[in-house]
Amino acid sequence: MVYLLIPLGILVVLAVVVIGMYNGLVRLRNQVDTAWSQIDVQLKRRHDLIPNLVETAKGYMTHERQTFEAITEARSRAMGAKSVSEASKAEGMLGEALSKFMLVVENYPDLKANQNFLALQEELTSTENKVSFARQHYNDSVLGLNNKVQMFPSNVIAGMFGFKPRDFFEIQAPAEREVPKVSFS
Numbered sequence: 001m002v003y004l005l006i007p008l009g010i011l012v013v014l015a016v017v018v019i020g021m022y023n024g025l026v027r028l029r030n031q032v033d034t035a036w037s038q039i040d041v042q043l044k045r046r047h048d049l050i051p052n053l054v055e056t057a058k059g060y061m062t063h064e065r066q067t068f069e070a071i072t073e074a075r076s077r078a079m080g081a082k083s084v085s086e087a088s089k090a091e092g093m094l095g096e097a098l099s100k101f102m103l104v105v106e107n108y109p110d111l112k113a114n115q116n117f118l119a120l121q122e123e124l125t126s127t128e129n130k131v132s133f134a135r136q137h138y139n140d141s142v143l144g145l146n147n148k149v150q151m152f153p154s155n156v157i158a159g160m161f162g163f164k165p166r167d168f169f170e171i172q173a174p175a176e177r178e179v180p181k182v183s184f185s
Contacts, residue, residue: 024148135169
């Protein structure tokens with residue numbers, strides 16, 4: 001009888017360990033999904049602000065058709081992205097287009113003084129900060145999940161139940177990697 005209790009005890013302990021690892025993987029996967037959802041919310045907010053910003057500027061910037069078209073195209077690509085890597089690339093292109101747009105705005109003092117434009121610009125800046133924090137949280141969550149999926153012994157459980165590593169939200173556009181230039185002249 002005692003000989004049966006030892007293997008049974010080992011099986012119970014093993015089952016508890018497997019259940020614990022599985023539940024930990026599920027928790028991490030859900031954290032990643034929630035973090036992606038937060039990025040998605042902020043990106044939608046960003047995408048919704050851009051047309052208003054562009055429309056406000058159009059009245060002042062009649063000769064900047066290419067700039068407007070670049071922003072519109074980049075926004076469309078970003079809104080249509082289906083995966084994290086597609087979104088990273090598309091958002092990088094949108095960020096680059098917005099940066100060029102803001103540089104062009106510098107040539108229009110009346111536009112820079114327009115209250116609607118200033119309010120939209122401030123809202124976009126705030127949204128960019130929120131996107132940045134959401135990206136950081138997402139990448140932290142992905143790191144936790146990927147570590148569990150790839151490290152022993154949880155990688156065995158992850159493989160058995162189909163858990164896969166996730167992609168990080170990485171900067172794709174070269175302009176986003178550059179240090180901004182500050183000039184007071």
